[in-house]
Amino acid sequence: MSITNLSHAETLKVCYDQWAPMTIFPTSGSAERGVVIDMVAHIYTAKGYQLEYFEVPLARGLDMVAEGLCDMLPEYLFSKNAQNAFEYANEATFAYVSAFVIRQDDPWRYNGIQSITGKRIATGPGWDYSSMSMDYQHYIDDPQNSNFVEVIAGDDDVVERIFRMIKDNRVDLYADNELVLQHVLNQLKLNDYLEIVRPGLEKKLVELPIFSNKIPSAKRQKLIKIWDEGRVAMQGEQEKMLLRKYKVTLAE
Template identity: 75%
Template structure:
């Protein structure tokens, strides 16, 4: 049982990446699979989460500056460890896939296969942990006419899907659960499709914690996450995924 005498506020910054992390609205109060996990894990340990819905870049700055204690999902990279401390337990290890138009026979077969295709991405999004070649292709100035960077607050992926449907771009890579969720919510299954394989490696995401937090408290928060996430594997995890109408494909 949680020792409620040590209840405190946990300041959580997060960005929109439905169905994993969602900005709630009046008609749709759910905060997503990963935020539901955070809520269950930390409230059972006596903490009261306080949520800040911000774009990813702003959330990272707020965690680095100590304005937030944690951000629940961020791709793991050695270079980020000087600003944040990662939990040991992943939120998830995601299989990636692409979305294209229904009548497009294209499949990803390495970097040569995307040449001449119009690719959508977001500002500062980093695919290097999944495919160094893909990230280098996007970064290369000579490919800029084939790379469309879509900026925005909470609807970037939605707009990308509509742009593919309108033939303004050709393809987009993301976590397969995100692609499933957006296709279902926008009712575009008749117009767009998910194609596999995705990028070469899985997308590994972990919570990050502010190094501005006192060491003892930071280690406690990390321990609570690591132990709580292990306990949620299996039935509890599957129940949360079903709540948001997504599932990992075999």
């Protein structure tokens, strides 16, 4: 009976990028896909959907959603200037507190944009911090600061490479979701060399699922409603259990 049901189940095509522990590319050694992908799977399989995954860099994932090759991408920052190729869900995956990672012997702390003057900052190509701090984004984008901004490219290991570069004194600091920083620090076993410091950037990073505008409107609204109701239902203990599974805790 279950096989028959599965054969007629509707498929949800999910594009996502590597942002461990929230979204993870499975490997030969681990089938885990991360907190947010587990959440998406729980919500939609409960409604009878089969999920098909496409592990791609973020820019490619956005293009695939825009082209209708994927139905959704589970996490994308909220932007009023977002393109019209997709529609946001109403319920966020999480509103993340940000922090910085620096070397253990560095007394530096973030105290507004003036405090990063002269520090070597790591980021990725096209990464957008404007929802957390317009000043920080403007600093990174300003050509006059290009000697102090290192843009690290790659598909799936950019954050790990940044951590190693900070350890090796090639860059000084990196800002991200605190859960991502916790996870990478533990994975790389660099707790004796690096530390996570607060305060982070001024605002929380709000991430929401996006759904392709190539999907017929009625179907898209149904998918959004399923997510919104499912995410609300997972608040509390279910959410905490998922986070504990990946050995991270959400800051209040």
